[in-house]
Amino acid sequence: MTVAVPSALLADLLSAPRPAEWEALRLAAEARLAGRELPTPRDKGWQFTDLAPLSHTSFAPAPEATADISADLLPEMVGTRQVFVNGRYAPHASCVSALPPGLRFLPLTLASEACHCLGTLAPETARSPFEDLNTARFEDGALILVPKNLRATLPLHLLFVTRAEHPCAVFPRVLIRLEAGAELSLVEEHMGHGPYLTCPVVEIQVGEGAILRHERVQRDHATAIHLATLRATVAQGGQYHSRTLTFGARLSRQEPSVRLAEGAEATLDGLALLGDGQLADTHSFLHHAAPHGTSHQLHTCVVDGQARAVFNGQIRVAPGAQGTDAQQKSRNLLLSGTARVDTEPQLEIYADDVKCTHGAAVGQLDPDEIFYLQSRGLDLEAARNLLTYGFAADLLERIPVASLRRALRRLVLARTHASALGDLA
Amino acid sequence: MLSIKNLTASINGTPVLKGIDLEIKAGEIHAIMGPNGSGKSTLGKVLVGHPSYEVTGGEVLFEGKNLFDLEPDVRARAGLFMGFQHPIEVPGVSNAAFLRLAYNKKAEAEGRDELDPLEFDDFIREKIKLVSMKEAFLDRSLNEGFSGGEKKRNEILQMAVLEPKLAILDELDSGLDIDALRVLGDAVNKLMRPDHALLVITHFPRILETIRPQFVHVLSGGRILKQGGPGLAIELEERGYDWVVEEAATGGHR
Numbered sequence: 001m002t003v004a005v006p007s008a009l010l011a012d013l014l015s016a017p018r019p020a021e022w023e024a025l026r027l028a029a030e031a032r033l034a035g036r037e038l039p040t041p042r043d044k045g046w047q048f049t050d051l052a053p054l055s056h057t058s059f060a061p062a063p064e065a066t067a068d069i070s071a072d073l074l075p076e077m078v079g080t081r082q083v084f085v086n087g088r089y090a091p092h093a094s095c096v097s098a099l100p101p102g103l104r105f106l107p108l109t110l111a112s113e114a115c116h117c118l119g120t121l122a123p124e125t126a127r128s129p130f131e132d133l134n135t136a137r138f139e140d141g142a143l144i145l146v147p148k149n150l151r152a153t154l155p156l157h158l159l160f161v162t163r164a165e166h167p168c169a170v171f172p173r174v175l176i177r178l179e180a181g182a183e184l185s186l187v188e189e190h191m192g193h194g195p196y197l198t199c200p201v202v203e204i205q206v207g208e209g210a211i212l213r214h215e216r217v218q219r220d221h222a223t224a225i226h227l228a229t230l231r232a233t234v235a236q237g238g239q240y241h242s243r244t245l246t247f248g249a250r251l252s253r254q255e256p257s258v259r260l261a262e263g264a265e266a267t268l269d270g271l272a273l274l275g276d277g278q279l280a281d282t283h284s285f286l287h288h289a290a291p292h293g294t295s296h297q298l299h300t301c302v303v304d305g306q307a308r309a310v311f312n313g314q315i316r317v318a319p320g321a322q323g324t325d326a327q328q329k330s331r332n333l334l335l336s337g338t339a340r341v342d343t344e345p346q347l348e349i350y351a352d353d354v355k356c357t358h359g360a361a362v363g364q365l366d367p368d369e370i371f372y373l374q375s376r377g378l379d380l381e382a383a384r385n386l387l388t389y390g391f392a393a394d395l396l397e398r399i400p401v402a403s404l405r406r407a408l409r410r411l412v413l414a415r416t417h418a419s420a421l422g423d424l425a
Numbered sequence: 426m427l428s429i430k431n432l433t434a435s436i437n438g439t440p441v442l443k444g445i446d447l448e449i450k451a452g453e454i455h456a457i458m459g460p461n462g463s464g465k466s467t468l469g470k471v472l473v474g475h476p477s478y479e480v481t482g483g484e485v486l487f488e489g490k491n492l493f494d495l496e497p498d499v500r501a502r503a504g505l506f507m508g509f510q511h512p513i514e515v516p517g518v519s520n521a522a523f524l525r526l527a528y529n530k531k532a533e534a535e536g537r538d539e540l541d542p543l544e545f546d547d548f549i550r551e552k553i554k555l556v557s558m559k560e561a562f563l564d565r566s567l568n569e570g571f572s573g574g575e576k577k578r579n580e581i582l583q584m585a586v587l588e589p590k591l592a593i594l595d596e597l598d599s600g601l602d603i604d605a606l607r608v609l610g611d612a613v614n615k616l617m618r619p620d621h622a623l624l625v626i627t628h629f630p631r632i633l634e635t636i637r638p639q640f641v642h643v644l645s646g647g648r649i650l651k652q653g654g655p656g657l658a659i660e661l662e663e664r665g666y667d668w669v670v671e672e673a674a675t676g677g678h679r
């Protein structure tokens with residue numbers, strides 16, 4: 001079967017052979033892609049994020065590769081980790097010896113149950129072409145199934161490493177299902193080296209009363225492009241708490257969407273630490289579909305150099321979703337005259353008995369705070385760096401995995417030039 | 426130690442200090458008292474270099490050096506300290522890490538050994554006892570969500586860590602109950618040494634029952650209208666400030 005040519009880039013990426021499994025799903029995705037173009041700044045939701053850099057590069061399918069991840073292991077998760085290198089499961093780098101009985105944590109290609117779940121766990125929202133691209137071409141990914149009432153005490157670690165000599169593309173795929181009353185903590189990390197494009201898609205289903213804590217760390221290479229989609233549904237009384245930490249990639253976009261059933265709870269926090277010419281865009285969608293849901297969203301950006309941060313936080317409260325409590329806050333620190341932030345809330349409230357608050361602040365370091373630290377003997381540079389670190393690190397303190405918290409503190413210290421201040425943790 | 430000569434300063438173009446003269450020597454405790462809005466906090470903040478205030482005239486020598494040649498952080502490392510009336514909150518910056526950083530910056534400036542986190546832990550444990558602060562406050566963000574009194578406690582903890590030569594304490598008693606005031610007053614007294622000095626700024630004489638000044642200055646309308654010994658504080662407690670202002674207006678000043 002041939003595919004109508006959507007755009008040079010999409011055609012490029014689809015020129016790779018279609019992986020063997022899930023053919024029906026892939027064909028459907030290819031059909032949706034037929035005739036599509038990449039979004040341009042004229043399209044709604046893309047006015048600040050120009051994908052032109054993509055169309056100048058020809059991305060090949062990622063070749064097989066190996067990676068040494070010994071430095072990236074986190075002690076709590078040495079026995080609960082899965083590693084994917086260039087989109088393929090890396091059995092020698094993975095270890096799942098410490099999984100609790102009953103918890104399924106498998107590569108998709110080894111998981112028979114995956115075929116029932118793919119593309120079905122979370123409802124469709126407006127699909128970006130990158131989600132369909134992922135469906136059409138993903139090689140492998142992870143399946144996580146937590147059975148009813150199982151409370152996993154150890155967190156799981158999901159590591160996606162990409163190594164590219166030449167521009168290449170990978171399509172990580174993750175399916176997560178927590179049955180009623182289950183509980184899980186997951187760390188999803190993306191890293192690598194070279195000029196790659198990664199388009200991860202994560203589908204999540206949180207069952208009744210279940211709780212998923214999801215830390216998402218994007219520390220891709222400085223020449224990489226990261227275009228991620230996440231879709232989650234949270235059943236009655238369930239909770240989905242996520243924190244997306246953006247450090248890497250020259251161009252990145254996060255499109256999380258979460259749908260809340262009655263009494264469900266969601267946290268959708270984000271931190272982006274940007275410098276040089278980086279651009280990081282978050283377009284989130286929180287859908288309160290039923291009464292008495294709660295959502296919290298704190299999006300923090302620290303932007304230096306000529307970097308640019310984009311945030312659009314869409315919150316929809318459906319008709320009848322009474323008693324909804326939705327709080328959104330966007331806080332942004334500009335460290336240079338050429339850094340830029342575009343932030344906007346997008347509230348669509350169709351119920352009357354709701355509590356929705358939102359606020360956005362864009363600014364520089366507070367001179368009173370700088371002075372306070374100087375008055376205790378910190379020089380101007382140290383004071384500025386400490387405050388910048390503090391602005392960013394605020395969000396790290398709530399990370400439940402201690403070793404990850406420490407590793408990210410060090411990363412933030414280095415990125416805010418606060419390393420010279422010593423161990424602040 | 427500190428010598429202020431005909432100091433004038435303004436904020437947003439409005440003159441607030443209109444010619445202050447003050448001499449403080451090692452071993453002395455001075456109190457600046459006066460009605461609200463008289464310029465007491467301004468004087469303190471000008472001395473430690475708050476950027477909102479403009480020094481428009483006069484001279485201040487601290488240990489023989491022209492204070493206004495020094496950046497605020499250099500003044501701090503040289504031994505000048507101000508406990509603020511309204512300490513600000515700094516989210517995300519751990520109190521313990523901040524205190525250690527401040528300590529080490531000063532140690533470095535004085536050529537003393539810096540303390541690593543473990544050594545500092547022992548050091549700070551002793552210091553928090555002095556101000557009866559709970560350890561949990563060390564792990565919290567600097568002043569974030571602290572009550573008024575807890576912030577004041579933290580200011581004195583910072584003073585205990587830095588051991589300044591000259592500490593300016595602005596309205597230490599605001600936000601404190603009687604017991605806390607006594608604890609912090611005692612802590613300040615313990616930190617006082619013959620080669621140190623204190624400048625206590627207060628609207629209410631109450632704090633001066635614990636921290637006992639040898640010299641009391643009454644500031645009003647940006648000028649020192651009256652100076653005296655400890656007895657003056659008692660007189661102000663009984664009679665208020667109006668009589669000082671009237672006396673000055675009728676020429677009884679000095």
Ligand SMILES: Nc1ncnc2c1ncn2[C@@H]1O[C@H](COP(=O)(O)OP(=O)(O)O)[C@@H](O)[C@H]1O
Pocket residue numbers: 436437439441459460461462463464465466467468477
């Ligand atoms: N930021 C400011 N902008 C304008 N005026 C100010 C500011 N801060 C203080 N002032 C004025 O300066 C005067 C002295 O204030 P302050 O030094 O705080 O007095 P005190 O501490 O004696 O109560 C007051 O009249 C006050 O209104």
Ligand SMILES: [Mg+2]
Pocket residue numbers: 465466467510595596
């Ligand atoms: Mg005052």
